[in-house]
Amino acid sequence: MSLEGKVLVIESDTAQAKELAAVLKFIDREAVLVEESSRWKEAMDSTDELLAVLIGPGDSDTELETLLQDIHATDKNLPIFLLAEKGKEPTVAINVSSCILGRVELPARYTQLTNALHQAEVYRETNQKVGRQRPVDLFRSLVGSSRAIQQVRKHIQQVADSEANVLILGESGTGKEVVARNLHYYSSRRDKPFVPINCGAIPADLLESELFGHEKGAFTGAISARQGRFEMAEGGTLFLDEIGDMSLPMQVKLLRVLQERTFERVGSNKSIAANVRVVAATHRNLEEAIKEGKFREDLFYRLNVFPIEMPPLRERVEDIPLLVNELIRRIEHEKRGSVRLTSAAVMALCQYNWPGNVRELANLIERLAILHPFGVVDAGDLPEKFQVEGGSSLPMPAKLDEDLVLNPLPIEYQEPRLPREGIDLKEHLSNLEQTFIKQALDDAGGVVAHAAKRLGMRRTTLVEKLRKYGLQRSGEAAGI
Template identity: 45%
Template sequence: MREKKQILIADDEANLRRVLGAQLQRDGYDVLMAEDGEQALATLAENHVDVVISDLRMPKLDGMQLLKRITASQPELPVIIITAHGTVDTAVEALKLGAFDYVTKPFDRTEFKNVVDKASRTAELRQREGEMAERGLIGQSPAMLSIYSVIEKVADTPSTVLITGESGTGKELIARALHEKSSRHDKPFIRVNCAAIPRDLIESELFGYEKGAFTGAVTSKPGRFELADGGTLFLDEIGEIPVNMQVKLLRAIQEQEFERVGGIKTIEVDVRLIAATNRDLAQEIKEQRFREDLYYRLNVVQMRLPPLRERQGDIPLLVEHFVKRFRERLKKSRVVGVGDAAMEVLLAHPWPGNIRELENVIERAMLFCDGERIDVGDLPPDLRVTPPSSPGSHAAVASARRAEIDEDDDEDLGEEPTASGEIGLKELVREAAAKVERELIVRALQQTGGNVTHTARLLKISRKSLQTKMKELGLREARED
């Protein structure tokens, strides 16, 4: 349902807000505006926001205070700081406190667009891959107990760690745990999602650049290695780094030194590196997409995070955790847990999206649940399968799931299967999707007492997109009558 990313601009200069807002709208974003930090917090409370752009100097609540409030309540939300040349040092300090990036006045149009696009992509990747601060280190399965043991042994060492695992298994959470349990815990933890950065910008992102190094470099800027000095640098999706950049990265890791782009001065740092990937780097080496020497330098300690299907015993604990969270967020205090039949369905599902997928399923089920416990009927249709009496293959589970979906479609759409195929598959899918979409919006509206703004925030779409969707589904007129 989500169509456009939503950007919040917080700046006390009305002209600057208008100029930035116009540019962002031309670039395809929806824009919200606030004239000070307090108004920005109020806007965040009422809307789903993907990226925040904030000036450092504002009345009532300045940019640094706003940043601290956001990182405390929404640590995954990228915050871009606007600064004048004279306050660049403060902006760098903001990066160490958790800001995503900063831009300096006067703006270079291209640089500003690149920074915002990068932040938007990073926000999207974080949502998609389930970087799950506070929610992945849950479980008492042998696989997770082994992970805990490794964390205890290697956390307070300078050794490089390579975290591998499928998307949604919680790789960043492990990196944070390693940092927090080390003697560097009070120093910066700087993360870089290599998949979110265009290939031609990865060098300047990691190592910084000097003024005039390239078009748009109107001032010098430190890279992520410098910002992480004394602390930890987490390179997520390291398999996305171009081969020609891997040589310089290897040197920086081994020698703890490098030069900025366009610079001649060698900069020395003290950085503990943690890398993560969902790729098979050994296969990437065979296909000459990853350097073997870099792989061995990264792979001092390897931690493989198991997919959820390999730790089924942890599913009830994770479900309990998510139910508690969404009870408060969705104001569903009456829901106390999951029924036995629904839990059997959850245990039978292979969870290709891992913990992220489980979290989304529980959120959706909580939204639809009208009783004290989540029942099978509250779960998404593609999960409503009868668990096999004995452990079976994923193919058997998928076959049963397809059979039930076919049956549900026939009942819901009121159509009898016909040999001549009077109703095409695409039309069936479109009608079924519209029905589910309509039901979800209606439930969300009921949950928020008909408040469109709160409903949009609950569904994580912009208010404008929700209004458009309500009109398409015939809900707008129904609510206005």
């Protein structure tokens, strides 16, 4: 996870609170426990970088509602999750536009709690104040040297500093949000917010409130007035992802905002000016959707002032070695381990069809870093669907730069990068040594003499290191 921060747990049940604290500690989060809800303020004041609040049901609904209102008044952007036993719904209404992001079941489960905190990080990042944008090196320039990606970069340079609406087209996982962030970064609006929203992930009846905000009491659960994404993005860029999934009634309202540059919050008749640049994206064929009556033609032409098409990964396989390098660097920078791929492994990846595009490649590299920490992955170590039996199942594209694939230098022998935060070199080298010793023993079937030969050291030296690290020598015969 990218943001630092503690988690405030307001729970009167001591056992439940301690169990939550244990799970949070396991995922490298520190819990600040408060049993008496009246003491939440002093705990909050004494804690820096608070990421989220987990709140138990309390003694009554009135007490819980008052607590929620007080926390929201103190920090309107602090994500809140309500704790509830499995099978029991919280008695306080949860809506997508409030700081209450959802519920966490008790007893706490690792996966659900991890997902909740990730959601809190995204929410926090989206609602950061002006001038606290993510550094450009976190989303980086588009990686690749293919003609298609060079064309995308050229389009970004041409349109970034204009006020034209941009429509980004492409399959899921191709990196449409990366294009949108680059458009924002290289525009005159870069010092203002970049606010993304996935139109397909939010129910149609809640999307209006999410985009335009609402007033207190506008609907059940609206316990306070709240800004929408248009207000959050004031002066900056609003990224409407999966615009093709937006309902027809919402398309009408969005079209009005694009035409008149004003909108009203839900439950209000006061017009608010919108100085926002809109960048939209979709994986759907909007022209086909227009013919089917699922997308408004007038909205399409409003959004499609400057189209940019992201190519699927299967059409830019010459970029795969560079993308692999980049993804490995990111994992290393985030201190999530490292891995290297042999030329044969990269060759196999270049012959896969990649239905999930760059997102699928990123997931694979992360998986390999977990399965082979600080190791070298060969073609045979790849998951079965990436392995090519009897040579090539797909013809190697002629446009692929053989030097990038057949020469292992870019992947296997690239210069290590020292993390900005520094590193405990002794510990790092010790971990690396243990990893290679384990791999050598596995490859040698536990025979120490053979493993020592693979590692280029004497058998007695390896035995000393096995004792030092407390490693088991499974399969080692006496004296071998």
